[in-house]
Amino acid sequence: MIEISADVILLDIEGTTSSIDFVHDVMFPFARKRVPGFVASNWDSPELNGCIELLSEDLGKESVAAWLSGNAESNQQSVIDAVVDMIDNDVKATGLKQLQGIIWKSGFHSGELVAHLYKDTAPALERWKDAGLDLRIYSSGSIAAQKLFFGHSVAGDLLHLFSANYDTTTGPKKEAESYHRIAADIGVDADQIVFVSDVPAELDAAAEAGFQTVLSLRPGNAVVENADDYQQIESFEQLLVAPNQLS
Structure with a gap:
């Protein structure tokens, strides 16, 4: 005592x-699975753009423009690859955490996540x-x-x-x-x-x-x-x- x-x-x-297991075995996979669809369907949204700005800083990029200089499809894939890699390596990055939080919101509100x-x-x-x-x-x-x-x-x-x-x-x-x-x-x-x-x-x-x-x-x-x-x-x-x- x-x-x-x-x-x-x-x-x-x-x-x-x-429990650490709940975060790593339930919440992280929930977000990871939904990253590609979320990025594709929200590509032009201010919410996702804010996350991308932070991700660019997290990754040490000079700017978003310098990081994402291709067409929309290749840029989306670059973001998806970066986010998935961060999740897999449990990176404590502000942009990643913001994006995960947005994705988790739907899960908690639907009751899929408790x-x-x-x-x-x-x-x-x-x-x-x-x-x-x-x-x-x-x-x-x-x-x-x-x-x-x-x-x-x-x-x-x-x-x-x-x-x-x-x-x-x-x-x-x-x-x-x-x-x-x-x-x-x-x-x-x-x-x-x-x-x-x-x-x-x-x-x-x-x-x-x-x-x-x-x-x-x-x-x-x-x-x-x-x-x-x-x-x-x-x-x-x-x-x-x-x-x-x-x-």
């Missing part, structure tokens, strides 16, 4: 609130919220995708429990500056925020920024060789957080 005094709980998603949560997640969120804690999400998935996820979960719509969401538009999760930005956005001292994640490099970056940190050890997560260097939990039932200033 870990007892912490803090005002804000910042949560990762996969491997923390939800977000997995560990059985202790929803009760813990309710308990922390009732205690006066400020709950927020920081994930590499786009904010839109995060809201779809928690709005269509196995425990129902949980969006009312969260004050805000952050994604890679705030900054990379393995860089301390991203956590400085989050603390500034919330308006509390960094040590009043506890960040829970299954990725040690993310916890290290958060700790460098002054956050309290907790390592999530869930079934199916990657083995952490130096897990003993961190406060750790296997369930949110093991995490007791008491609010200080914001209660």
